[in-house]
Amino acid sequence: MTDADTGVWSVKYAAKALLGYLMDIRLGAAGPGPEVSVPSPWDTWWACYRATIPLPGLALSIVVRDRSCPSCTGRALRLAAASPPGHPGTGAQACGCLLRWAGQMRAPGPRVAWPPVSxxxxxxxxxxxxxxxxxxxxxxxxxxxxxxxxxxxxxxxxxxxxxxxxxxxxxxxxxxxxxxxxxxxxxxxxxxxxxxxxxxxxxxxxxxxxxxxxxxxxxxxxxxxxxxxxxxxxxxxxxxxxxxxxDHTVRRLAFYRAALGSGPAGADCLPAAG
Ligand SMILES: [Zn+2]
Incomplete structure (x- = not known):
């Protein structure tokens, strides 16, 4: 497993880990968690849209690591903050970031050993x-x-x-x-x-x-x-x-914190399914 491989994992699964994190914090009444980070502003948008919870309602501190496209950063976070969160549509955009991100999300990849859910x-x-x-x-x-x-x-x-x-x-x-x-x-x-x-x-x-x-x-x-x-x-x-x-909340929150770069194991460490 190379660093490049694990980096791709993180990009592919970060939005799903963030969604899990915010659902468990909300439903488990776990209180505000430590700061977490995601690669793309579109990860933040996706998690908010999937949950239909606007970003300001999350009481979460989410750092976006890639801010190289100010247009996407602004747009994704505005859509995430809307109530309910908005959708960017499926049309092409000049910068192409959204399409690249969506391609990574939907590309085949190793299955992650997610923590248990009943x-x-x-x-x-x-x-x-x-x-x-x-x-x-x-x-x-x-x-x-x-x-x-x-x-x-x-x-x-x-x-x-x-x-x-x-x-x-x-x-x-x-x-x-x-x-x-x-x-x-x-x-x-x-x-x-x-x-x-x-x-x-x-x-x-x-x-x-x-x-x-x-x-x-x-x-x-x-x-x-x-x-x-x-x-x-x-x-x-x-x-x-x-x-x-x-019974699963604590274990899942620890997993997400590690996967999203605020736990002891650091970023890019979603384990593969056996
Ligand atoms: Zn862009």
């Missing part, structure tokens, strides 16, 4: 084999809640704020909003469940294609909590968190 959410997409997916989830997760809904483009944007490319976004939105989807709020039966691995295994078992992949499940704790907030609301999430996540 709660998760499965979104079974339109026209998916819903009963088969429920059966495959059942040995791994208990179902705490289930509802059917038809997604809007506002939903898809909040689920995937970093998606780019007009054609891709149009096709994805047409697919995801085309009919009823099922949302399941889940609780892992075992403490060491890796939601990313469960998702990949189920996708492999039911088939599907790159776009029509049938199942959305977050692979990291921050997005798991943000997805529950999106579909069940913060009030219900807070109740679930008190029941099922309190």
């Amino acid at each position: 709660l998760s959410l499965a979104l079974i997409k339109p026209d998916a084999p819903t009963a088969a997916i429920n059966d495959l989830l059942a040995p791994v997760y208990g179902i705490l809640g289930s509802r059917q809904l038809t997604l809007t483009t506002a939903d898809t944007r909040r689920l995937y704020p970093e998606a780019y490319g007009a054609d891709y976004v149009r096709d994805r939105d047409a697919y995801l909003t085309s009919g009823p989807a099922q949302v399941l709020i889940l609780r892992a039966r075992r403490a060491d469940t890796d939601p990313g691995a469960v998702k990949m295994r189920i996708r492999g078992q039911i088939g599907g294609a790159a776009l029509r992949n049938h199942l959305h499940m977050p692979d990291n704790p921050g997005e798991a909590l943000a997805d529950i907030a999106q579909f069940a609301g913060y009030q219900e999430l807070a109740q679930l968190y008190r029941r099922y996540e309190r």
Whole structure:
């Protein structure tokens, strides 16, 4: 593992670590944390947008390490500070920073060994084999809640704020909003469940294609909590968190502080999944 490799990891996963950090601070009532840092102003924007929490409401001190593009720094932080946080759109920009950042976010990379999270959410997409997916989830997760809904483009944007490319976004939105989807709020039966691995295994078992992949499940704790907030609301999430996540808060906060450069292990140290 070279420093260059770990640097790429940090860029790819910093926004997700920041999202996890702010969700655990808010839900765990952990009080203001130490200063953390992210590579790009777009990381800060992404975490705020995904959580629908405006930057000033976070009570967090977030240093942006790369301020080489003043235009992006100003824009990303303004969008993050809006209530609710705004979206920059998917069109091209002169400086190209946003597209480069989004490309890094969505590029394939090593899976990170995120700290444990009990709660998760499965979104079974339109026209998916819903009963088969429920059966495959059942040995791994208990179902705490289930509802059917038809997604809007506002939903898809909040689920995937970093998606780019007009054609891709149009096709994805047409697919995801085309009919009823099922949302399941889940609780892992075992403490060491890796939601990313469960998702990949189920996708492999039911088939599907790159776009029509049938199942959305977050692979990291921050997005798991943000997805529950999106579909069940913060009030219900807070109740679930008190029941099922309190034991994980301290460990996750230590992980995020290390990953975001304010813990003893320093920056760029998200461990790979085994
Ligand atoms: Zn820029």
